[in-house]
Structures are given as C-alpha cells and as structure tokens.
Amino acid sequence: xxxxxxxxxxxxxxxxxxxxxxxxxxxxxxxxxxxxxxxxxxxxxxxxxxxxxxxxxxxxxxxxxxxxxxxxxxxxxxxxxxxxxxxxxx
Amino acid sequence: xxxxxxxxxxxxxxxxxxxxxxxxxxxxxxxxxxxxxxxxxxxxxxxxxxxxxxxxxxxxxxxxxxxxxxxxxxxxxxxxxxxxxxxxxxxxxxxxxxxxxxxxxxxxxxxxxxxxxxxxxxxxxxxxxxxxxxxxxxxxxxxxxxxxxxxxxxxxxxxxxxxxxxxxxxxxxxxxxxxxxxxxxxxxxxxxxxxxxxxxxxxxxxxxxxxxxxxxxxxxxxxxxxxxxxxxxxxxxxxxxxxxxxxxxxxxxxxxxxxxxxxx
Ligand SMILES: Nc1ncnc2c1ncn2[C@@H]1O[C@H](COP(=O)(O)OP(=O)(O)O)[C@@H](O)[C@H]1O
Ligand SMILES: [Mg+2]
Numbered sequence: 001x002x003x004x005x006x007x008x009x010x011x012x013x014x015x016x017x018x019x020x021x022x023x024x025x026x027x028x029x030x031x032x033x034x035x036x037x038x039x040x041x042x043x044x045x046x047x048x049x050x051x052x053x054x055x056x057x058x059x060x061x062x063x064x065x066x067x068x069x070x071x072x073x074x075x076x077x078x079x080x081x082x083x084x085x086x087x088x089x090x
Numbered sequence: 091x092x093x094x095x096x097x098x099x100x101x102x103x104x105x106x107x108x109x110x111x112x113x114x115x116x117x118x119x120x121x122x123x124x125x126x127x128x129x130x131x132x133x134x135x136x137x138x139x140x141x142x143x144x145x146x147x148x149x150x151x152x153x154x155x156x157x158x159x160x161x162x163x164x165x166x167x168x169x170x171x172x173x174x175x176x177x178x179x180x181x182x183x184x185x186x187x188x189x190x191x192x193x194x195x196x197x198x199x200x201x202x203x204x205x206x207x208x209x210x211x212x213x214x215x216x217x218x219x220x221x222x223x224x225x226x227x228x229x230x231x232x233x234x235x236x237x238x239x240x241x242x243x244x245x246x247x248x249x250x251x252x253x254x255x256x257x258x259x260x261x262x263x264x265x266x267x268x269x270x271x272x273x274x275x276x277x278x279x280x281x282x283x284x285x286x287x288x289x290x291x292x293x294x295x296x297x298x299x300x301x302x303x304x305x306x307x308x309x310x311x312x313x314x315x316x317x318x319x320x321x322x323x324x325x326x327x328x329x330x331x332x333x334x335x336x337x338x339x340x341x342x343x344x345x346x347x348x349x350x351x352x353x354x
Contacts, residue, residue: 014272014273015272015273016269016272016273016274016275016276016279017272019235019236019275019279020275020279020282020283022236023236023239023240023283024283026240027239027240027243027283030240030243030244031243031247034244034247
C-alpha cells in the first residue's frame, strides 16, 4: 500500500491520477505498435546475443507485447534447435 | 530566411485554428511579418476565425493550379501591419493536394515572411502530411484530457520520424479550478507523458468564443487570460525567454495538505 496523507484525506482517488496512469500504459503500447523499427531493432539485437548460445532459424522467432493488469510483458519466442556448449569451445 | 511552423494536434477541436489565428496576430503585433496558411482543404475555418472570410478571392488550390500568383492569393489583414492569410479551397478535398505542392508554397513564403504558420486539419492522414510537408518546426496543441493527449503522442511520433524540430507543446483549455480539485491533469502530468518542450499553457477562456463570434482574434484586446497566454507564447516564438507562469489554483485545504506532505 502506498497511501499518502493527501489520499487519506481526499474524498476519492483523483480522476486526474487515474487518467495519467491509464495514458501512460496505453501510450507505451501505442509507441511499440506504431514503431515497427523499434521492434525490428530489438529483435535483431536480442537474436545477436542469443546466437552466441543457441542455434535457431530467424523466421521462427516471434515477439510481441502483451498487457497484464497494470503492466506490459514482452514475450519473445526463440525456438532453438541446438545449444552451443560454451565450455567445449575453450 | 523565415520559419515555417505547422500547428497540429491529431485530435480535432482542441484549438489548432484558434491558436494559429492568435499566435499569427500576436507575432504581427510584435512587428514580425506573418502568413497564416489554412491547410484544412474542404473544411476551411481560419478565414472566418480571423474575420477575413469576405475578402478571400483565391485559395492555395488556385495557386497550385496556376490560376493565380501566390502573392495575389494572399489576403492582407488591414488591422495590423505584416499579416497575411492564404485560404484553403472549400470545394476541393485533401487528396486534391500533394505534399510537394504545399512544400513548394511554404518554401516561397519562407523567403519573404518571418513566420509562416500552417493550420493543420485533424487526423494523421493526407491532410496532416500536406500541412507538415513544408514545415521546419511544429507546435502541437493538446487539451489536458486522455484522448487529446494520446493523439498528440501519435502526432509527435510522426513529426519526429520526418525530423521536424523543435516540436513545442501548447496545452489549451487548461482549467485551474479543475486541476485544483484533482479532476484535470496538470502541466507536469502532461509533460511527463508527452516528453516534449512546453511553450505555453492557454486557460479555458470564454473570451475565445466571443472573439471567434466577432472574427477578431483575442490578442487585439489584451487583458483576457487567453490573450495574455497567446502573447507570451508569441514572444517565446520570437526567441524571448520569458517564464511560463503556474496557472494552477489551489484551494486553502489543498495548500495546507501540500505543506504537510511536501517532500523533505
Ligand atoms: N482556450 C479556449 N477557451 C475556450 N474555448 C476554446 C479555447 N480554445 C478553443 N476553444 C473553442 O474550441 C472550439 C474548437 O477550437 P478550434 O480552434 O476550431 O479547434 P481545431 O482547429 O483544433 O479543430 C472552438 O469553438 C473554440 O472557440
Ligand atoms: Mg481547425
């Protein structure tokens, strides 16, 4: 709980605060939806890192953002075919 | 070389035309040479808000179709020196104009006038692309409500994609009373969400409506809170550094609570 004296004395939660919270959430989603370039870049950068450890085909990768309650979750599926055993490389 | 500034918003009815008319008039009152361009083809309004509707002969469409020279299509506002209007055609629609054609008009106006203000239609489609095609800078107008702010964010993204910079925010129809009782977001809330530079806050002001009825921009009669806000924004556009006053009005109770809950 994060109640301030202000909220305790206030009659109900201020609708301006509710507006701000809702906007922040929806705008996060809008920005990602609209900006394909952002998702593409993230996709490339993640793939670059993961390729050090796994083998996967680039077109099997799925990435999206989903909403759960008050937050967004980035879900990335990288189905891999092989795990590079780093210890073997040394 | 002057500046071309597009006045835009995403959502309709938030005050783009009102802001274009008042900022343009205010800049002329400050001694700048100004052209106001109505880019709302098919739904023209800037001429009537300016009170110049009876003097419009040619429109930007006539210029594009080479029916008349650009200079001849400009309507001179006789109430102040250096203020012109280029009206939009009412019988055409937004697809009759190409972004490059609007850009060519802006490029010419830029060489002669200190400020070219382009009043954008609502939306993110062709009308917006036409209006922003020739712009160096943008003024995004929003009201402090969820749908206007969401649309403003979308427009800001589109402006950033085409590298229009700076993008300055005007918060319009701000109500100190509603902010005071917690039912309207304050300027810090809006800025926190949109994350661009604020150039001014225009209060809700009934004088806006009476001045529109008469076709006399608010800024001619200095004194109303709206007129003062627009004059300050115009001064900022000319590069003067003047502070943005805090319009918030807090009740006594809220002030006492604020005092107790202030971060220490
Ligand atoms: N600060 C304000 N106070 C009161 N009414 C306003 C204010 N700004 C705009 N309005 C009114 O809101 C309506 C829409 O304004 P307008 O400038 O035509 O918006 P837009 O061009 O964005 O569609 C008009 O009736 C106008 O008089
Ligand atoms: Mg308008």
